[in-house]
Each structure stands twice: as structure tokens, then as C-alpha cells.
Amino acid sequence: MSAADVRDMLDLPSKGQGPARPAPKRVKTEQPGKRLDGIHRELYALLSSTGAAGGAGAGHAGSPGALGGEGLMMHPISVIENRFKAKPNWKQKPTPWTWRKFTNEARTDGLELSHWVKGAPADDGEAVAAEYPFAKFNKQVDVPAYTDDEYDEVLQDVSWSRRETDYLFELCREYDLRWFVISDRYEYQAEDGEPRSVRILEDLKERYYSVCRRLMEHGRDKGHVEWSSRDLEVYNAMNFNKEKELMRKQYLERLLSRSPAEIQEEEHLIQEYRRLEEASQKMVTERAELLRLLEAPQTLKTFAQHHTSQGLAQLTSNLLAADKNRKRRAPDMATIQQLQLQQQQAAAQAQASTPHGQKKHHDDKHAAARGAALSKAEQAQNASVKRVAKRVPPGQEDAYGVSFHDKLVPGVFLRSTRISTLKPAIQSKVAGVMAELGIAPKLAMPTSKTCERYEAIQQAVATLLEAKKQADKLDGEIRVLRARKGE
Incomplete structure (x- = not known):
């Protein structure tokens, strides 16, 4: 083995080379955490991020099919450890x-x-x-007490004796005004000479509250003091009416003793009343809306802009422009003839009342004034006369196909587009009825007469449908009343 091999094995630089390259970093492997007690192995494997922390049976790390692998999304799972109750501390000093x-x-x-x-x-x-x-x-009710003089002055009653009144107030103090208990424990034994009667709960209440009210009135009159708001409230609260209380209980007994059929009938009557109330409210609303439409429209603008001279000038210019653009209707033939007759009568009266010497001068002045005053009227008369002269004789307009219009809409339009339409809900029903009658929804020849007759038929069918609706409604109400009467 050469020195180069040793250097290569030890990762040392060779001779003539630079510094040694750094050693590769070691990847720290994650140590498995402490395993929790009281949890199954499969469930613990799901808690691991690699799937291999649970030991055997958990699958290989990184495999998609393993439990808790990278292909599965981890969800938090609550783990409850078995914990026992803490042991008592016997060394602690006991509470005396x-x-x-x-x-x-x-x-x-x-x-x-x-x-x-x-x-x-x-x-x-x-x-x-x-x-x-x-x-x-221990809260007790403040039951008032009275003396012999107070009883003799203001508390005497024909149907109640002093002894029985004392017995009633003693029970009220003992049972804290629990009236049902007082009525159950009331066992008064009347002596000789006392009125004997059976006392019900309302009799006991009436006697007690009447005595309390009389005592308050007596104390006010004797001490000459004014009541406070609290005293007045207490005085009014003790105003017990025996007749009304008995009537209230009778009504309650009748209400609780109703049969199922009576309850059902009452519910039906309530529903019918609500329906009639809603219909009446709807009719009042529609009537108010109709009256609002019939009345003069109310302006939403204020008149503050016309208070200045500039605003008045602008308003005047707008009115003049509107007056120029307005188309004036020419006077009819009767108005022209009446105006000519008035002129002739005025001329005849002037000739009869004027002397012969002043006749010529008066005629000249009258002619000048008439020419100045009636120049515009004569022009309108002449134009109207020319138009009237071109008219055909009365009754022959249809033969010649001539018609007169008060106002013409500028532009070209189809006469069938001017046919009035109804509400969408009613229009569909009217169209169905007219289809049954064989009337086409669109006119083949929409002349003026044809359109007029078509509109008249539409209005008649709408009226009949409304009448049929009201008749069906009344028929249904009659059947309901007959069914109730039969029951």
C-alpha cells in the first residue's frame, strides 16, 4: 500500500494540493420518543411521522402503504393516560x-x-x-293592626263581627297571607247572635283588603298628611273586586273544560278572522294607493331655489319656453260662430247708440281696435275654417276612411303596438279564454275599429274573470258555512 492510498483512505490532501476537504456531516437519526402506556401498538404507529416508531408491524418508513407513512395525513389524536386519585396527605393537620x-x-x-x-x-x-x-x-308579612276605637269608627260591617275579623287577621299573620292555606284552615265557630255564613276565598280577601284600605284612609284623614307615591301605589293595589274575581275564575273553568271539537272550531274561527283582517288591510292599502294616484302629485322639490331674483328669472324663462313649445288646440266651429255673433251684436249696438256726426269717427276707432285685438283670433279662425271646409259630411267619415285625432305621436309606429295590455297575471288568463273562443292573440288586420273592438273584448273578458273569482270565493264560503251548520 502506497502513501497515496493511505492519504486517500484518510481523506488527506495529496502532496502539492490545497487544504483537505471538509468531512461530510452526519445526519442525526431521530430517536423514537417514549412510548405511552395504555395505547395499542397500531394506534401508536399512527402517531409517528415515519410509521416505524411503533416497532414491529408498523410498516417500513416512507412506504405509502404503511400505517403512518408519508402518503397519509396525520391527524391529532387525544391520548388519555390512566391516572389514579392522589393519595391523601395523612401528615396534614386536620381542620378542627x-x-x-x-x-x-x-x-x-x-x-x-x-x-x-x-x-x-x-x-x-x-x-x-x-x-x-x-x-x-325569616321574612314576615306586615299585617296591619287596629284598635277598638278605629274598629268602631271605620271598620264595622254588617256581615262581619269583631271576633271573626280578629280571627281572620290572626290567620293572616300566622300563614303570611297565603290565601289558599288560610282558606283551608278557616274554621270559625260563630257564637250566639253572630251572623252565620260560609266564607269562600274571595270573601276573606275582600274583608282583609277593605279593612286595610279603610285604615290607610283613616290614618291619612286623622294625621292630615299627604300620601307618597309608594303609599298611593299600595292603596291602589289593595283594590279587590270580588265580582270580577269570581267572573275570571268562571271564564277560566270554561276555558279548561272545552272539548277537542270546540278547540278546533275556535282555532278555525281565529284563522278566518286573521284572513278577513288581512283582506281588509289589503283593501285599505289599495284604496289609499288609488286615492294617492287620483290626487294632485306632490312635488318633491323645495321652493328655496326660487326665493332669489336669479331663481325667479330662471323659472320665468322655463315657463316661457314651455309655453312656446306647447301646441294650442284650434277653436272648434261652435266657438268661431259664437265669436262672430258677439262681434255683429256689438257693432249693431254701437251703430244704434252713436249720433250721425260721430258715426264715421266711431267706426274708424272701432275698426282699428277690433283689428288690433282680434288679429290673432281671426288668423286662428281662418285656419280653422279652412280645415273645417275640407271635412267630409257628417256620418261619411267611415266610408272615406277619414279620422280625426286630438294629438298625433311623432314618428312611425304600428297600430297593433298601441293596444292596451293588462297585468301579467290577468293577461295570461285573458289570453287563455280568448284562445278558447278562437280569437288570435295578434290581429291580422289591425285597423282602428278592429283594435278598438279587440280592446273592448279584452276588458270584457277581464271583468268576467274577476266576477268568476268573486263568485268562487263566495261559493267556497257558503260551503264552509253549510259544513259547519251540518256538524
Whole structure:
């Protein structure tokens, strides 16, 4: 073996060459992590990024078919380890409990009891009586009390004695105004001379609230003080009406004693009422919309722009331009004849009232004024007369095919395009009816008369369809009423 071979094996540069090339870096292989306990081998292989971390049976690293290989997408899997409850720390000092006496402030008999309380005992060894924590929940209703003078003045009642009233108020204090319990425990034994009657729950409420209201009124009148808002609210809340309460309970009993057929009929009536209410609301809306269309249109612009001189000048120019562009209708023959007759009558009256010496001078002035005032009217009259002279005799316009128009639309158009159309929903139904009648949707010869008759037929068919709709609606309502009556 030569020195060159040794240098080549040790990766040393040969003689006359530069520095030795760096050694290749070693790739660190990932050490498999600590295997978790309590998990299957196949599931642990899925957690590995190469698929070979789970040991045998997991497949070769990098193979597409192996579990957990590079061809599969890894999803996070929650692993729950088996953990047991921590052992108790027996060396910890236990919490002391003390047997203490206590008194309940809610009791009036002064009974003293004992219970276990968390904490160390007192220094002297004696248990200290502590405040009972549940005494704060003892809430009692403030039932008013009255004296003999107050009862004799304002609380007397024919159907209630003083003894029975005291018995009622004692039950109210004992059961905290729980009226169902009070009514169940009410067992008053009337003495001789007292009115005997069976008291129901409403009688007890009426007597109690009436006594409370009278006591409040008596205290206000006696002390001459004004009630606060809270006092007035309490006074109004104790206004008990026995008749209304009995009526309310009767209505509730009737409501709960309904049969399934009555409930179904009531639901049907409610649905019918809602339908009629919606129809009425829709009719009111349509009527308001129609009235809005019939009324004069309301401008959405303000008049602030016309308050200045520049705005007024612009408005005047716009009005003049609109007046020039407006086409004035020529006066008809009756207006021309009436105007000529008025002129002749005025000339005759002027000749009869003017003297012979001033006749010629008056005629000249009248002729000049008439010529100045009626120059435009005469021009319009002459043009109108010429047009009237060219007209055919009345009743023969159809024979000659002559028609007159109030206003002509500029441009060329087809007469069939001017036929009025209906709403899309109604138009389809009208087209179906006219197809049944054998009328083509498009006119072969749309003359003026043909188009006029076609529009009249459309309107008649639409009217008949609307009448049929209303008739079907009334027929359905009649059948429903007859079915209810038959049930």
C-alpha cells in the first residue's frame, strides 16, 4: 500500500494540493420518543411521522402503504393516560370542628340548641353562642293592626263581627297571607247572635283588603298628611273586586273544560278572522294607493331655489319656453260662430247708440281696435275654417276612411303596438279564454275599429274573470258555512 492510498483512505490532501476537504456531516437519526402506556401498538404507529416508531408491524418508513407513512395525513389524536386519585396527605393537620350552642333570632321562645361549627374552640374551653346564619331568611308579612276605637269608627260591617275579623287577621299573620292555606284552615265557630255564613276565598280577601284600605284612609284623614307615591301605589293595589274575581275564575273553568271539537272550531274561527283582517288591510292599502294616484302629485322639490331674483328669472324663462313649445288646440266651429255673433251684436249696438256726426269717427276707432285685438283670433279662425271646409259630411267619415285625432305621436309606429295590455297575471288568463273562443292573440288586420273592438273584448273578458273569482270565493264560503251548520 502506497502513501497515496493511505492519504486517500484518510481523506488527506495529496502532496502539492490545497487544504483537505471538509468531512461530510452526519445526519442525526431521530430517536423514537417514549412510548405511552395504555395505547395499542397500531394506534401508536399512527402517531409517528415515519410509521416505524411503533416497532414491529408498523410498516417500513416512507412506504405509502404503511400505517403512518408519508402518503397519509396525520391527524391529532387525544391520548388519555390512566391516572389514579392522589393519595391523601395523612401528615396534614386536620381542620378542627367545635360543638357550639346557638339561638335562633327568628324564634321568640328563646330555645337554645347546639351544632357543629368549623373552627377552634374558645380559649376558656366554653362554646360561644354565635349568630344563626339562617335567621335572615325569616321574612314576615306586615299585617296591619287596629284598635277598638278605629274598629268602631271605620271598620264595622254588617256581615262581619269583631271576633271573626280578629280571627281572620290572626290567620293572616300566622300563614303570611297565603290565601289558599288560610282558606283551608278557616274554621270559625260563630257564637250566639253572630251572623252565620260560609266564607269562600274571595270573601276573606275582600274583608282583609277593605279593612286595610279603610285604615290607610283613616290614618291619612286623622294625621292630615299627604300620601307618597309608594303609599298611593299600595292603596291602589289593595283594590279587590270580588265580582270580577269570581267572573275570571268562571271564564277560566270554561276555558279548561272545552272539548277537542270546540278547540278546533275556535282555532278555525281565529284563522278566518286573521284572513278577513288581512283582506281588509289589503283593501285599505289599495284604496289609499288609488286615492294617492287620483290626487294632485306632490312635488318633491323645495321652493328655496326660487326665493332669489336669479331663481325667479330662471323659472320665468322655463315657463316661457314651455309655453312656446306647447301646441294650442284650434277653436272648434261652435266657438268661431259664437265669436262672430258677439262681434255683429256689438257693432249693431254701437251703430244704434252713436249720433250721425260721430258715426264715421266711431267706426274708424272701432275698426282699428277690433283689428288690433282680434288679429290673432281671426288668423286662428281662418285656419280653422279652412280645415273645417275640407271635412267630409257628417256620418261619411267611415266610408272615406277619414279620422280625426286630438294629438298625433311623432314618428312611425304600428297600430297593433298601441293596444292596451293588462297585468301579467290577468293577461295570461285573458289570453287563455280568448284562445278558447278562437280569437288570435295578434290581429291580422289591425285597423282602428278592429283594435278598438279587440280592446273592448279584452276588458270584457277581464271583468268576467274577476266576477268568476268573486263568485268562487263566495261559493267556497257558503260551503264552509253549510259544513259547519251540518256538524
